[in-house]
Protein backbone atom coordinates (compact mmCIF):
# COMPACT_ATOMS: atom_id res chain seq x y z
CA UNK A 1 0.00 0.00 0.00
CA UNK A 2 2.75 2.37 1.00
CA UNK A 3 4.61 1.69 -2.24
CA UNK A 4 1.49 2.31 -4.27
CA UNK A 5 0.88 5.58 -2.48
CA UNK A 6 4.40 6.69 -3.09
CA UNK A 7 4.19 5.76 -6.73
CA UNK A 8 1.04 7.77 -7.18
CA UNK A 9 2.64 10.74 -5.46
CA UNK A 10 5.55 10.58 -7.86
CA UNK A 11 3.16 10.38 -10.78
CA UNK A 12 1.38 13.50 -9.58
CA UNK A 13 4.62 15.38 -9.12
CA UNK A 14 6.17 14.18 -12.37
CA UNK A 15 6.46 16.76 -15.07
CA UNK A 16 4.56 15.82 -18.19
CA UNK A 17 5.02 17.32 -21.63
CA UNK A 18 2.22 18.87 -23.63
CA UNK A 19 2.05 20.09 -27.21
CA UNK A 20 2.37 23.78 -28.08
CA UNK A 21 -0.67 23.38 -30.31
CA UNK A 22 -3.19 21.68 -28.07
CA UNK A 23 -3.79 20.38 -24.60
CA UNK A 24 -3.00 16.87 -25.84
CA UNK A 25 -2.63 14.52 -22.86
CA UNK A 26 0.70 14.84 -21.13
CA UNK A 27 3.57 12.66 -22.26
CA UNK A 28 6.43 11.41 -20.14
CA UNK A 29 10.00 12.55 -20.78
CA UNK A 30 10.67 9.23 -22.50
CA UNK A 31 7.68 9.62 -24.81
CA UNK A 32 8.63 13.19 -25.67
CA UNK A 33 12.22 12.11 -26.29
CA UNK A 34 11.24 9.39 -28.76
CA UNK A 35 8.30 11.28 -30.22
CA UNK A 36 10.33 14.32 -31.23
CA UNK A 37 7.25 16.23 -32.35
CA UNK A 38 3.82 15.97 -30.75
CA UNK A 39 1.15 14.11 -32.72
CA UNK A 40 -0.50 17.37 -33.83
CA UNK A 41 2.74 18.74 -35.30
CA UNK A 42 3.38 20.99 -32.29
CA UNK A 43 6.46 20.91 -30.08
CA UNK A 44 6.64 19.37 -26.65
CA UNK A 45 6.89 21.72 -23.72
CA UNK A 46 6.81 21.03 -19.96
CA UNK A 47 3.28 21.33 -18.56
CA UNK A 48 4.66 23.35 -15.68
CA UNK A 49 8.02 24.87 -14.82
CA UNK A 50 9.37 23.69 -11.46
CA UNK A 51 10.67 26.37 -9.10
CA UNK A 52 14.17 26.12 -7.70
CA UNK A 53 14.50 27.06 -4.03
CA UNK A 54 16.31 30.26 -3.03
CA UNK A 55 18.42 28.03 -0.85
CA UNK A 56 19.86 26.48 -4.02
CA UNK A 57 20.94 29.89 -5.31
CA UNK A 58 22.36 30.94 -1.92
CA UNK A 59 24.56 27.86 -1.88
CA UNK A 60 25.28 27.50 -5.57
CA UNK A 61 28.96 28.34 -5.03
CA UNK A 62 29.43 25.19 -3.00
CA UNK A 63 27.83 22.93 -5.61
CA UNK A 64 29.87 21.30 -8.38
CA UNK A 65 28.93 21.78 -12.03
CA UNK A 66 27.61 18.22 -12.17
CA UNK A 67 25.55 18.63 -9.00
CA UNK A 68 23.97 21.77 -10.46
CA UNK A 69 23.17 19.94 -13.70
CA UNK A 70 21.62 17.03 -11.84
CA UNK A 71 19.44 19.22 -9.62
CA UNK A 72 18.24 21.40 -12.48
CA UNK A 73 17.37 18.48 -14.76
CA UNK A 74 15.97 16.01 -12.25
CA UNK A 75 12.34 17.23 -12.16
CA UNK A 76 12.17 17.07 -15.96
CA UNK A 77 13.23 13.44 -16.28
CA UNK A 78 11.80 11.99 -13.07
CA UNK A 79 9.62 8.99 -13.83
CA UNK A 80 11.60 8.10 -16.96
CA UNK A 81 15.13 7.98 -15.58
CA UNK A 82 16.35 7.06 -12.12
CA UNK A 83 18.42 9.61 -10.24
CA UNK A 84 21.43 7.31 -10.60
CA UNK A 85 21.01 7.05 -14.38
CA UNK A 86 20.68 10.80 -14.63
CA UNK A 87 23.89 11.20 -12.65
CA UNK A 88 25.76 8.96 -15.07
CA UNK A 89 24.31 10.68 -18.16
CA UNK A 90 25.15 14.12 -16.84
CA UNK A 91 28.69 13.04 -16.02
CA UNK A 92 29.29 11.61 -19.49
CA UNK A 93 27.55 14.38 -21.39
CA UNK A 94 29.07 17.39 -19.64
CA UNK A 95 32.68 16.35 -19.72
CA UNK A 96 34.25 19.62 -20.90
CA UNK A 97 34.59 23.06 -19.31
CA UNK A 98 32.13 25.92 -19.94
CA UNK A 99 33.97 28.95 -18.55
CA UNK A 100 32.65 32.47 -18.03
CA UNK A 101 35.44 34.81 -19.14
CA UNK A 102 35.69 38.62 -18.75
CA UNK A 103 36.04 40.49 -22.07
CA UNK A 104 35.75 44.19 -21.36
CA UNK A 105 34.13 46.41 -18.75
CA UNK A 106 30.87 44.85 -17.67
CA UNK A 107 30.86 42.29 -20.46
CA UNK A 108 31.57 38.62 -20.05
CA UNK A 109 31.49 35.73 -22.45
CA UNK A 110 30.13 32.27 -21.70
CA UNK A 111 32.29 29.98 -23.80
CA UNK A 112 30.19 27.07 -24.98
CA UNK A 113 32.62 25.77 -27.58
CA UNK A 114 34.98 23.51 -25.66
CA UNK A 115 33.18 20.29 -26.60
CA UNK A 116 34.31 17.77 -29.22
CA UNK A 117 32.82 19.57 -32.27
CA UNK A 118 33.52 23.06 -30.93
CA UNK A 119 29.97 24.35 -30.90
CA UNK A 120 27.45 24.61 -28.09
CA UNK A 121 25.30 21.95 -29.72
CA UNK A 122 27.62 19.32 -28.25
CA UNK A 123 25.90 19.84 -24.92
CA UNK A 124 22.39 19.00 -26.08
CA UNK A 125 23.53 16.28 -28.47
CA UNK A 126 25.65 14.47 -25.90
CA UNK A 127 22.87 14.55 -23.31
CA UNK A 128 20.17 13.43 -25.70
CA UNK A 129 22.17 10.61 -27.27
CA UNK A 130 22.84 9.11 -23.87
CA UNK A 131 19.17 9.33 -22.92
CA UNK A 132 18.26 7.48 -26.12
CA UNK A 133 20.93 4.88 -25.42
CA UNK A 134 19.61 4.26 -21.89
CA UNK A 135 15.89 4.40 -22.67
CA UNK A 136 15.83 2.76 -26.11
CA UNK A 137 14.23 -0.66 -26.55
CA UNK A 138 14.87 -3.51 -28.96
CA UNK A 139 13.78 -1.68 -32.09
CA UNK A 140 16.45 0.44 -33.72
CA UNK A 141 15.77 4.15 -33.33
CA UNK A 142 16.38 6.29 -36.41
CA UNK A 143 17.33 9.79 -35.46
CA UNK A 144 16.56 12.37 -38.14
CA UNK A 145 18.25 15.73 -37.94
CA UNK A 146 18.32 18.79 -40.19
CA UNK A 147 21.37 20.99 -39.91
CA UNK A 148 22.73 24.30 -41.10
CA UNK A 149 26.14 23.06 -40.01
CA UNK A 150 26.83 22.77 -36.31
CA UNK A 151 23.92 20.59 -35.25
CA UNK A 152 24.92 17.92 -37.74
CA UNK A 153 28.48 17.72 -36.53
CA UNK A 154 27.50 17.77 -32.86
CA UNK A 155 24.80 15.14 -33.29
CA UNK A 156 26.96 12.95 -35.50
CA UNK A 157 29.76 13.11 -32.98
CA UNK A 158 27.55 12.74 -29.91
CA UNK A 159 25.67 9.75 -31.32
CA UNK A 160 28.59 7.94 -32.88
CA UNK A 161 28.44 4.28 -31.86
CA UNK A 162 25.53 4.75 -29.44
CA UNK A 163 23.99 1.24 -29.60
CA UNK A 164 20.52 0.88 -31.09
CA UNK A 165 20.59 4.27 -32.77
CA UNK A 166 21.03 5.15 -36.45
CA UNK A 167 21.49 8.81 -37.36
CA UNK A 168 20.50 10.50 -40.63
CA UNK A 169 21.86 14.02 -40.99
CA UNK A 170 20.26 16.23 -43.66
CA UNK A 171 22.35 19.22 -44.69
CA UNK A 172 21.94 21.82 -47.46
CA UNK A 173 24.27 21.27 -50.41
CA UNK A 174 27.17 23.78 -50.58
CA UNK A 175 25.80 25.77 -47.63
CA UNK A 176 27.88 24.38 -44.80
CA UNK A 177 31.57 25.13 -44.26
CA UNK A 178 34.08 22.52 -45.46
CA UNK A 179 35.07 21.91 -41.84
CA UNK A 180 31.46 21.27 -40.85
CA UNK A 181 30.88 19.00 -43.83
CA UNK A 182 33.97 17.06 -42.95
CA UNK A 183 32.80 16.60 -39.37
CA UNK A 184 29.48 15.20 -40.54
CA UNK A 185 30.47 13.09 -43.49
CA UNK A 186 33.61 11.47 -42.21
CA UNK A 187 32.36 9.39 -39.31
CA UNK A 188 30.56 6.48 -40.97
CA UNK A 189 29.44 3.73 -38.57
CA UNK A 190 25.87 4.53 -37.49
CA UNK A 191 26.01 8.05 -38.97
CA UNK A 192 24.69 8.75 -42.47
CA UNK A 193 25.05 12.24 -43.97
CA UNK A 194 22.46 13.20 -46.61
CA UNK A 195 23.12 16.21 -48.81
CA UNK A 196 19.92 18.03 -49.82
CA UNK A 197 19.83 20.24 -52.88
CA UNK A 198 18.08 23.10 -51.09
CA UNK A 199 18.30 25.39 -48.06
CA UNK A 200 18.40 24.59 -44.36
CA UNK A 201 14.71 25.40 -44.16
CA UNK A 202 14.09 22.75 -46.82
CA UNK A 203 15.98 20.20 -44.74
CA UNK A 204 14.00 21.17 -41.68
CA UNK A 205 10.73 20.89 -43.59
CA UNK A 206 11.64 17.40 -44.83
CA UNK A 207 12.37 16.26 -41.31
CA UNK A 208 9.14 17.71 -39.98
CA UNK A 209 7.28 16.01 -42.79
CA UNK A 210 8.73 12.65 -41.83
CA UNK A 211 7.53 13.17 -38.28
CA UNK A 212 4.01 13.80 -39.46
CA UNK A 213 4.05 10.73 -41.70
CA UNK A 214 2.00 8.14 -39.84
CA UNK A 215 2.77 5.37 -42.35
CA UNK A 216 6.50 5.89 -41.97
CA UNK A 217 6.26 5.98 -38.20
CA UNK A 218 4.54 2.60 -38.22
CA UNK A 219 7.49 1.11 -40.05
CA UNK A 220 10.40 2.68 -38.19
CA UNK A 221 10.94 4.19 -34.76
CA UNK A 222 11.79 7.81 -35.52
CA UNK A 223 13.30 10.42 -33.30
CA UNK A 224 14.62 13.88 -33.96
CA UNK A 225 17.79 15.49 -32.67
CA UNK A 226 17.02 19.06 -33.67
CA UNK A 227 16.31 21.51 -30.91
CA UNK A 228 12.70 20.66 -31.61
CA UNK A 229 13.48 17.65 -29.42
CA UNK A 230 12.92 18.62 -25.81
CA UNK A 231 15.77 16.34 -24.68
CA UNK A 232 18.26 18.52 -26.54
CA UNK A 233 16.78 21.72 -25.25
CA UNK A 234 16.55 20.95 -21.53
CA UNK A 235 20.28 20.33 -20.95
CA UNK A 236 20.97 23.75 -22.45
CA UNK A 237 19.42 25.32 -19.35
CA UNK A 238 22.26 24.01 -17.28
CA UNK A 239 25.01 26.37 -18.48
CA UNK A 240 22.94 29.42 -17.60
CA UNK A 241 23.07 28.19 -14.01
CA UNK A 242 26.83 27.57 -14.28
CA UNK A 243 27.25 31.08 -15.59
CA UNK A 244 25.37 32.44 -12.60
CA UNK A 245 27.57 30.46 -10.23
CA UNK A 246 30.67 31.97 -11.85
CA UNK A 247 29.36 35.53 -11.90
CA UNK A 248 28.34 35.27 -8.27
CA UNK A 249 31.99 35.21 -7.30
CA UNK A 250 32.44 38.78 -8.56
CA UNK A 251 32.46 41.50 -5.93
CA UNK A 252 29.44 43.79 -6.14
CA UNK A 253 27.51 41.51 -8.49
CA UNK A 254 24.53 41.39 -6.08
CA UNK A 255 23.76 45.03 -6.92
CA UNK A 256 23.87 44.40 -10.65
CA UNK A 257 21.26 43.01 -13.00
CA UNK A 258 22.35 40.21 -15.27
CA UNK A 259 21.57 40.53 -18.99
CA UNK A 260 22.27 37.66 -21.37
CA UNK A 261 22.71 38.03 -25.11
CA UNK A 262 21.99 34.87 -27.08
CA UNK A 263 23.12 34.53 -30.71
CA UNK A 264 19.95 33.05 -32.16
CA UNK A 265 18.72 31.04 -35.12
CA UNK A 266 16.06 28.48 -34.26
CA UNK A 267 15.73 30.10 -30.81
CA UNK A 268 16.43 26.86 -28.92
CA UNK A 269 19.22 28.34 -26.85
CA UNK A 270 17.05 31.31 -25.96
CA UNK A 271 14.10 29.08 -25.05
CA UNK A 272 16.33 27.13 -22.66
CA UNK A 273 17.43 30.42 -21.07
CA UNK A 274 13.85 31.57 -20.67
CA UNK A 275 12.89 28.31 -18.97
CA UNK A 276 15.88 28.65 -16.62
CA UNK A 277 14.70 32.17 -15.82
CA UNK A 278 11.18 30.89 -15.12
CA UNK A 279 12.67 28.34 -12.73
CA UNK A 280 13.96 31.27 -10.71
CA UNK A 281 17.42 31.95 -12.14
CA UNK A 282 18.05 35.67 -11.56
CA UNK A 283 18.52 36.87 -15.13
CA UNK A 284 16.87 40.25 -15.60
CA UNK A 285 16.48 40.13 -19.31
CA UNK A 286 17.63 38.48 -22.52
CA UNK A 287 18.68 39.82 -25.88
CA UNK A 288 17.92 37.68 -28.92
CA UNK A 289 20.82 38.55 -31.22
CA UNK A 290 20.17 37.71 -34.87
CA UNK A 291 22.05 38.08 -38.13
CA UNK A 292 20.26 39.43 -41.22
CA UNK A 293 17.55 36.77 -40.78
CA UNK A 294 15.21 38.90 -38.75
CA UNK A 295 11.90 37.08 -38.62
CA UNK A 296 11.92 37.22 -34.82
CA UNK A 297 13.22 40.80 -34.33
CA UNK A 298 10.50 42.04 -36.67
CA UNK A 299 7.88 40.17 -34.71
CA UNK A 300 9.16 41.78 -31.52
CA UNK A 301 8.92 45.11 -33.30
CA UNK A 302 5.18 44.60 -33.56
CA UNK A 303 4.93 43.01 -37.01
CA UNK A 304 3.16 39.70 -37.58
CA UNK A 305 5.27 36.54 -37.40
CA UNK A 306 5.97 35.66 -41.02
CA UNK A 307 8.27 32.78 -41.91
CA UNK A 308 10.78 33.71 -44.62
CA UNK A 309 13.28 31.94 -46.78
CA UNK A 310 16.63 32.07 -45.02
CA UNK A 311 19.33 34.52 -46.10
CA UNK A 312 22.95 33.39 -46.24
CA UNK A 313 25.22 35.23 -43.80
CA UNK A 314 28.67 34.89 -42.26
CA UNK A 315 27.07 33.49 -39.10
CA UNK A 316 25.62 30.58 -41.04
CA UNK A 317 24.44 28.45 -38.13
CA UNK A 318 21.86 31.17 -37.53
CA UNK A 319 20.62 31.39 -41.12
CA UNK A 320 17.06 30.50 -40.22
CA UNK A 321 14.02 32.21 -41.66
CA UNK A 322 11.44 30.10 -39.83
CA UNK A 323 12.68 29.67 -36.25
CA UNK A 324 11.18 26.44 -34.95
CA UNK A 325 11.22 27.29 -31.24
CA UNK A 326 9.11 30.39 -31.72
CA UNK A 327 6.07 28.28 -30.85
CA UNK A 328 7.64 27.21 -27.60
CA UNK A 329 8.52 30.74 -26.59
CA UNK A 330 5.01 31.99 -27.24
CA UNK A 331 3.44 29.10 -25.33
CA UNK A 332 5.78 29.73 -22.39
CA UNK A 333 4.70 33.37 -22.42
CA UNK A 334 1.01 32.59 -22.64
CA UNK A 335 0.96 33.93 -26.23
CA UNK A 336 1.49 37.40 -24.83
CA UNK A 337 3.93 39.47 -26.89
CA UNK A 338 3.95 42.30 -24.36
CA UNK A 339 4.90 39.97 -21.56
CA UNK A 340 7.77 38.75 -23.71
CA UNK A 341 8.83 42.32 -24.44
CA UNK A 342 9.20 42.87 -20.70
CA UNK A 343 12.06 40.42 -20.53
CA UNK A 344 13.46 40.28 -24.02
CA UNK A 345 14.90 42.58 -26.65
CA UNK A 346 15.57 41.32 -30.17
CA UNK A 347 17.94 42.83 -32.70
CA UNK A 348 19.67 42.00 -35.95
CA UNK A 349 23.09 42.74 -37.48
CA UNK A 350 24.56 42.65 -40.99
CA UNK A 351 27.67 40.88 -42.19
CA UNK A 352 29.68 44.13 -42.33
CA UNK A 353 28.94 44.77 -38.67
CA UNK A 354 29.98 41.21 -37.82
CA UNK A 355 33.33 41.59 -39.60
CA UNK A 356 33.97 44.94 -37.95
CA UNK A 357 33.13 43.60 -34.49
CA UNK A 358 35.48 40.62 -34.88
CA UNK A 359 38.25 43.02 -35.84
CA UNK A 360 37.54 45.59 -33.11
CA UNK A 361 37.10 43.13 -30.29
CA UNK A 362 40.38 41.46 -31.16
CA UNK A 363 42.25 44.74 -31.52
CA UNK A 364 40.88 46.36 -28.36
CA UNK A 365 40.42 43.45 -25.98
CA UNK A 366 42.54 40.72 -27.52
CA UNK A 367 39.51 38.42 -27.64
CA UNK A 368 38.84 36.46 -30.81
CA UNK A 369 35.14 36.15 -31.62
CA UNK A 370 33.54 33.75 -34.05
CA UNK A 371 30.85 35.28 -36.30
CA UNK A 372 28.01 34.05 -34.06
CA UNK A 373 29.60 35.31 -30.86
CA UNK A 374 30.21 38.61 -32.67
CA UNK A 375 26.46 38.99 -33.19
CA UNK A 376 25.95 38.33 -29.48
CA UNK A 377 28.55 40.89 -28.51
CA UNK A 378 27.18 43.50 -30.93
CA UNK A 379 23.81 43.18 -29.21
CA UNK A 380 25.37 43.73 -25.78
CA UNK A 381 27.34 46.76 -27.02
CA UNK A 382 24.08 48.28 -28.09
CA UNK A 383 21.77 47.16 -25.35
CA UNK A 384 23.59 47.27 -22.00
CA UNK A 385 22.79 50.02 -19.51
CA UNK A 386 24.43 51.13 -16.25
CA UNK A 387 23.99 48.75 -13.35
CA UNK A 388 23.84 45.80 -15.70
CA UNK A 389 26.37 43.05 -16.15
CA UNK A 390 26.20 41.54 -19.61
CA UNK A 391 27.06 38.06 -20.77
CA UNK A 392 27.06 37.00 -24.40
CA UNK A 393 27.20 33.37 -25.41
CA UNK A 394 30.08 32.24 -27.63
CA UNK A 395 28.36 29.42 -29.47
CA UNK A 396 31.21 28.23 -31.71
CA UNK A 397 34.99 28.21 -31.71
CA UNK A 398 36.46 30.83 -34.07
CA UNK A 399 38.54 28.11 -35.71
CA UNK A 400 35.38 26.71 -37.27
CA UNK A 401 35.10 29.95 -39.25
CA UNK A 402 38.73 30.56 -40.13
CA UNK A 403 37.80 32.07 -43.53
CA UNK A 404 35.66 34.73 -41.86
CA UNK A 405 38.36 35.52 -39.30
CA UNK A 406 40.87 36.03 -42.09
CA UNK A 407 38.51 38.44 -43.82
CA UNK A 408 37.94 40.40 -40.63
CA UNK A 409 41.58 40.48 -39.53
CA UNK A 410 43.70 40.20 -42.69
CA UNK A 411 47.05 40.32 -40.88
CA UNK A 412 45.98 37.60 -38.49
CA UNK A 413 48.52 34.81 -38.69
CA UNK A 414 47.16 31.43 -39.67
CA UNK A 415 48.84 29.62 -36.78
CA UNK A 416 47.13 31.94 -34.38
CA UNK A 417 43.76 31.07 -35.87
CA UNK A 418 44.40 27.35 -35.73
CA UNK A 419 44.41 26.84 -32.00
CA UNK A 420 45.97 23.70 -30.59
CA UNK A 421 43.37 20.92 -31.00
CA UNK A 422 42.18 22.32 -34.28
CA UNK A 423 45.53 21.97 -35.88
CA UNK A 424 45.44 18.33 -34.95
CA UNK A 425 42.03 17.89 -36.51
CA UNK A 426 43.30 19.14 -39.88
CA UNK A 427 45.89 16.35 -40.14
CA UNK A 428 45.64 14.43 -43.42
CA UNK A 429 43.33 11.53 -44.14
CA UNK A 430 45.80 8.87 -43.19
CA UNK A 431 44.96 9.36 -39.57
CA UNK A 432 41.23 9.50 -40.08
CA UNK A 433 40.18 7.36 -37.17
CA UNK A 434 42.33 9.25 -34.75
CA UNK A 435 41.27 12.64 -36.05
CA UNK A 436 37.59 11.79 -35.88
CA UNK A 437 37.85 10.98 -32.25
CA UNK A 438 39.64 14.17 -31.44
CA UNK A 439 37.33 16.65 -33.17
Ligand SMILES: *Cc1c(COP(=O)(O)O)cnc(C)c1O
Pocket residue numbers: 119120121150151227263264265266267268269270317318372395396
Ligand atom coordinates in the same frame (compact mmCIF):
# COMPACT_ATOMS: atom_id res chain seq x y z
C1 LIG B 1 22.84 26.45 -33.75
C2 LIG B 1 23.71 27.61 -33.52
C3 LIG B 1 23.19 28.85 -33.13
C4 LIG B 1 21.72 29.10 -33.00
O1 LIG B 1 21.15 28.47 -31.89
P1 LIG B 1 19.57 28.28 -31.80
O2 LIG B 1 19.36 27.50 -30.58
O3 LIG B 1 19.15 27.58 -33.04
O4 LIG B 1 18.99 29.66 -31.72
C5 LIG B 1 24.08 29.88 -32.87
N1 LIG B 1 25.40 29.71 -33.03
C6 LIG B 1 25.94 28.54 -33.40
C7 LIG B 1 27.41 28.44 -33.58
C8 LIG B 1 25.11 27.45 -33.65
O5 LIG B 1 25.66 26.29 -34.03
